[in-house]
Amino acid sequence: MKAVPKVNKEGLYLEDALVDDTFSGVVPFYSNMQQGILDVLTTTENVTQPEGEVPNDSESTISGYIIGIPVIPGLFRPRFDLEAWNAYEAGVSAAQDSFQQAMSKWQALPEEQRGDMPVLESPAQPTLWIEGLTPEEIEALTRPQPIEPDEMDRLGSEMVTRELEALELRQQNEAQGAQIVGLELRLLSLENS
Known part of the structure; x- marks a missing residue:
């Protein structure tokens, strides 16, 4: 099988x-x-x-x-060219008929007059399997698809976002702490004067 x-x-x-x-x-x-x-x-x-x-x-x-x-x-999507197959089959049949006629004529001649024996010349088989998709459909299939992040990538991205938020909060705390220190220094300087 x-x-x-x-x-x-x-x-x-x-x-x-x-x-x-x-x-x-x-x-x-x-x-x-x-x-x-x-x-x-x-x-x-x-x-x-x-x-x-x-x-x-x-x-x-x-x-x-x-x-x-x-x-x-x-x-990508194989398609059998049925028209090419039918044309090929018709060509093979015509070549066989022609060969049979030539062979019959050759055999009817006396042996001294025969010459070379006829040869069956079948047509070459064409490419019968062709692409069934259009170039646009093939391009759509082969275009790189956006890669969706997996769970690890998503979690890593969230972690980086949280670390950036924490860094921003630390910077804000430092700025506010510096302002408070500045205000306390002004208060001290006012009290001492």
Whole structure:
């Protein structure tokens, strides 16, 4: 068994699904699909079902797809490009048809006239996993968040505030004490005169 991505109808990653090790390709899953049907779909190699073709239940609708291609690491919100996949599948099918025709023509020729055997030239698989978030959404996610102080920081800050208040009170006491001493000295000087 292996885990493969499950995506919604827009191709956005939902979760992983466990499938048979031989599973590959893209297979739709339906809104009221029973687990048994899912097991049958995921144990068949390269199962494809044309879009719009639904199981026997007339109330079934495509809810998403099970993807046999691993997600590229580093994406914030992976999205499978279903249009690129369909175009790639059409290109592979056209290349196979062309190869079959060329092979049939090659085999129909006498051995002396055949030349080199035709080669299947499939199109290169495009990058099918793309970023599902806009650059603005990525910037909002990656922007440094303000750090909320923990309990120790908060208590330390309060302690510093209290010490500053105590220092201010001491300075006020010293100033008032100096004023009192000044007044007492004036009283003494008045009494002595």
